[in-house]
């Protein structure tokens with residue numbers, strides 16, 4: 001099938017850009033109101049064409065049905081300081097009026113066999129094009145910094161080993177996933193103290209840190 005990929009992916013690019021602006025806006029609003037914010041940082045990407053083609057082959061998704069069957073052509077990631085913040089972000093996103101959550105997958109409570117943890121929302125986002133509104137699917141992944149650390153490393157190793165991890169590495173990755181989760185649990189127990197320290201650090205003398 002001869003497809004103009006740049007044109008096909010344009011609504012997805014616009015969706016990712018718009019959502020990044022909106023979600024970063026939430027983060028800034030929390031900072032300015034000097035409240036603990038549940039969002040540490042936000043990233044986004046449009047799935048690269050080679051990954052789309054690979055996934056469509058491995059999942060048996062016909063290229064004609066990409067728009068409805070490949071939910072992560074547009075992808076947003078929200079990193080949270082604490083596990084509790086993930087659920088606050090989920091509630092916040094479900095209450096918004098500018099898009100609709102159509103599916104959710106809680107891999108935080110129900111981790112995947114690989115050890116992967118994250119909360120996924122599949123949303124339907126109305127994107128205004130020249131003369132029409134197009135409803136595109138976007139996958140929003142919400143995770144802690146520790147979950148993100150693990151997932152990033154595992155993802156690059158996965159790329160290297162093409163999904164066929166040696167047994168030893170598989171075991172180590174599962175162990176590392178548990179350690180990351182224990183770290184999250186440990187941090188949650190001292191959440192209140194950390195929240196207080198962070199707000200002093202960020203707003204001391206009205207100066208911002210790296211954020």
Ligand code: 0O2
Pocket residue numbers: 047051055072105112114115116120150151152154155
């Ligand atoms: P990429 O390169 O990140 O785009 P399903 O049919 O619902 O079971 P599906 O459609 O793969 O399966 O959805 P799922 O399982 O919710 O995963 C979607 C995305 O979550 C993946 O996209 C990854 O980004 C992330 N993810 C899921 N499982 C893992 C995992 O074990 N390790 C890591 N690092 N990430 C994971 P893609 O297209 O696989 O990859």
